Amino acid sequence: MQLGLSSFAFGWAIAAHGSASFTADTLLDFAVAHKVPVIQFGDNLPLHSFTSAALDTLARRARERNTAVETGARGLTEEHLHRYIGISQRLDARLMRFVVDATDYEPSVDTLVGIIRNALPALHAVRLTLGIENHDRLPCATLRRLMDTIDDANVGICLDTANSLGAGEGIHEVLHHLGPVCVNLHLKDFAIERLPYLMGFTVSGRSLGTGQLPLHETLRAVTSGGRCETAVIELWVPPESDPEATLTKEAAWVAQSIETLRSALAGLAV
Numbered sequence: 001m002q003l004g005l006s007s008f009a010f011g012w013a014i015a016a017h018g019s020a021s022f023t024a025d026t027l028l029d030f031a032v033a034h035k036v037p038v039i040q041f042g043d044n045l046p047l048h049s050f051t052s053a054a055l056d057t058l059a060r061r062a063r064e065r066n067t068a069v070e071t072g073a074r075g076l077t078e079e080h081l082h083r084y085i086g087i088s089q090r091l092d093a094r095l096m097r098f099v100v101d102a103t104d105y106e107p108s109v110d111t112l113v114g115i116i117r118n119a120l121p122a123l124h125a126v127r128l129t130l131g132i133e134n135h136d137r138l139p140c141a142t143l144r145r146l147m148d149t150i151d152d153a154n155v156g157i158c159l160d161t162a163n164s165l166g167a168g169e170g171i172h173e174v175l176h177h178l179g180p181v182c183v184n185l186h187l188k189d190f191a192i193e194r195l196p197y198l199m200g201f202t203v204s205g206r207s208l209g210t211g212q213l214p215l216h217e218t219l220r221a222v223t224s225g226g227r228c229e230t231a232v233i234e235l236w237v238p239p240e241s242d243p244e245a246t247l248t249k250e251a252a253w254v255a256q257s258i259e260t261l262r263s264a265l266a267g268l269a270v
Contacts, residue, residue: 001223001268003261004038004070004232005031006186007045009254012237012246014044024050024058032065034258040070040097040184040232047071047087048080059091070095070184070230075102076112076132081119089126095184095230097131097158106137109146116150123154131158131184136166140177147181156183156227161213162190162236165203171213179221185231187261189213205236208257215260219268231265233257 007014007027014022024045031039039062041047047055062069069091073084076098088096100107107115116130123130134143134157147157159182164174189211192203209215222228235253239246 001185001219001228001265002038002068002230003036003258003265004040004230005034005036005254005258006040006042006072006232006234008042008186008234009257010250011044011235012239012243012250016243016247024054025061028058028061028065028067030254031067034255036258037066038068038070038230038232040072040095040230042072042097042234043074043099046073047091048073048083055087055090062091069093070097070232072097074099075105076100076107076115077105078115078118081115081130082122085119085122085126085128088128093128095129095131097133097184099133099135101135101137109138109142112146113149116155120152120154123152128154129183130155132156133158133186134160134164134167134174134178136163139167140164140169140174144177144181157181158184158186159222159228160186160188160234161218162188162203162205165190165192171218175218175221180225182222182225182228185218185222185228186234187213187215187218187231187257188234188236189215189257190236204238207235207253207260208233209260209264215264216267219264223268231261233261 027039071088071093084096157178159178189206189208191206191211192201194201237250
């Protein structure tokens, strides 16, 4: 399983500066500097907003620097899915991750089955794997039924370690249902802490290895199915009062998380 870095590891940098300052090259350069072989673009750096020339430049630069590109999008419609199959082919991507919902769009499971089945010939033709990400709305058992219904080697789950908290599901339930069909892992560490007045909890992000995520158990669970090829770092960084301090903190968390995951993956291979 290869180590990867998502644009969602730099949520504050991208939100603060926009793509004019934090570009595809920024993500690629950071990955190369830290010896990360895979970068994944989420919908905070939407690839469908790139010009054709920009996509070709990204593909060329990634090849020159021996870095694999994975694509990502939100809103699984027929049109958007096929748009990203074309973008993925252009970037030589082997993995395309989708969050199925978008603003004012929450497709039923039956709708998703139809859309994905219609796309199977195109996925097979370009040897591209579609990873459906667990998000807030759909329970893990429902996503597993979706995978079992589709039952295709080019379709699996992008397993995010924190998103299903929004559906009231913890990491062990997520791993139980989705670990065997995981094709891509999003590693977000987190802490769940009781509020000082004892009525409720907060969930906040942590750098990898410093929160409550059982990292080694997670890696073992997703490798058991034999389909997960990349483990990608994402972060929820609590902001500081000063924007520049937030950006400095975010970059430091990314660097530390990379080394934590590199060590964990090395231990997994032993």
